[in-house]
Amino acid sequence: MTSDTSDVEVAAPPHRGRIATAQRVVVKVGSSSLTGAGGGRLHRPALDALVDALAARRLTGSQVLLVSSGAIAAGLGPLGLAKRPWELAMQQAAASVGQGALLAAYQDAFARHGLTVGQVLLTADDVTRRSHYTNAKRTFDRLLELGIVPVVNENDTVATQEIRFGDNDRLAALVSHLVGADALVLLTDVDALYDGAPRRAGSRRVPLVATAADLDDIEIGGTGSAVGSGGMLTKVEAASIAGAAGIPTLLTSAEQVVPGLAGADVGTVFAPSATRRASRKLWLAHATTARGRLVIDEGAVRALTHRRTSLLPAGVVAIEGSFGGGDAVDVCGPDGTVVARGLVNYASAELPKLLGRSTRELARAYGPEYEREVIHRDDLVIL
Structure with a gap:
């Protein structure tokens, strides 16, 4: 039935x-x-x-x-x-x-x-x-x-x-x-x-x-x-x-x-x-196109991926491409692997003199406006 x-x-x-x-x-x-x-x-x-x-x-x-x-x-x-x-x-x-x-x-x-x-x-x-x-x-x-x-x-x-x-x-x-x-x-x-x-x-x-x-x-x-x-x-x-x-x-x-x-x-x-x-x-991860790349050292990779910190000038070892402040860039480890994407606070032309230096040192050398992150953690996404 x-x-x-x-x-x-x-x-x-x-x-x-x-x-x-x-x-x-x-x-x-x-x-x-x-x-x-x-x-x-x-x-x-x-x-x-x-x-x-x-x-x-x-x-x-x-x-x-x-x-x-x-x-x-x-x-x-x-x-x-x-x-x-x-x-x-x-x-x-x-x-x-x-x-x-x-x-x-x-x-x-x-x-x-x-x-x-x-x-x-x-x-x-x-x-x-x-x-x-x-x-x-x-x-x-x-x-x-x-x-x-x-x-x-x-x-x-x-x-x-x-x-x-x-x-x-x-x-x-x-x-x-x-x-x-x-x-x-x-x-x-x-x-x-x-x-x-x-x-x-x-x-x-x-x-x-x-x-x-x-x-x-x-x-x-x-x-x-x-x-x-x-x-x-x-x-x-x-x-x-x-x-x-x-x-x-x-x-x-x-x-x-x-x-x-x-x-x-x-x-x-x-x-x-x-x-x-x-x-x-x-x-940031899916709607942006990277205008350039920042290569960072292993210490910076660990800081970004494990401690979710901002990216500081001291951790950047190389710059690739031409971009302006506010543009999206890929952040790569020493082997070239992309680990993050973010909105950069500096133009590519400004960055070479900042690489490997602390924000405190940069503020003393160039003024207080340089005492800031390359990419703030709020503008950074781990990929």
Whole structure:
């Protein structure tokens, strides 16, 4: 005899349940999910369907932040381009044309639900310097307090190769940290992570990645669509970044966003890690590009990695590259292994005369402004 369970509500597994009940959720959508078959124009039915799903979640009381690709893709058609350009200046031109069209479409779609959107354009440089990071967090908090749906994108019109996030998957993970999100949802044109090529016969969906070891036997490849910049690898990396802050990630297709947000068994869920890293330190590790390198002695390596001290001039033995004060640099041991990354207090031109000397000695020789760290521990992350 079997019992009738058709009316029994089955609870979602823990990590999917956290996505279903998340009060603050970041959703990222890729360019290929928003553009038509030609890839050069926004596909309004797809965008409207996404907005309908997010608006429904927002109107239940949850706070929703949307990280949206698509600005460059939306600018291709008006510029007469058949595919995403490789040249940075042309990408920036396409983004300049397409960003307005993208935001206007979101404004119109969310307005049908009585919701207002606010555009937030970021570069990596905006959120790795302390005052800018604090300001970005304050802006997001205020928008959410006001009931606004932030629409976030990298500021492609001004970002250079040196200050780019690189892809919006990483940006979405970092924004999740910044705002203290309860869940991250990555929407793409593939419905899940598979243990092989999705179109290969016999490939199976991976419903849960509980630890990094679960990925050891999985082929992760792809460089994104013709209009996007990311691929499956960037999404797995983004899930790892989010997991470092205790945030579960759901990877699925835009078509599965409704059941995905409800905690249904779709896509792939990446469980968060047990240990958490402070948000700003994670931005330093994942959102910055090193402009140079500082080579330090073994004593300084031990001081940084074991005692978590600041980096002082006495421990630096060599400088590589050209950088200014406030830039990100890698900190390397004597064998060249990168042990940390941080925001340096001195320009590369200033440092040679400081190497190997104590801050007290430097203050006597050059003035009290030189009695400071090369990198303060608050601006340093161990890698």
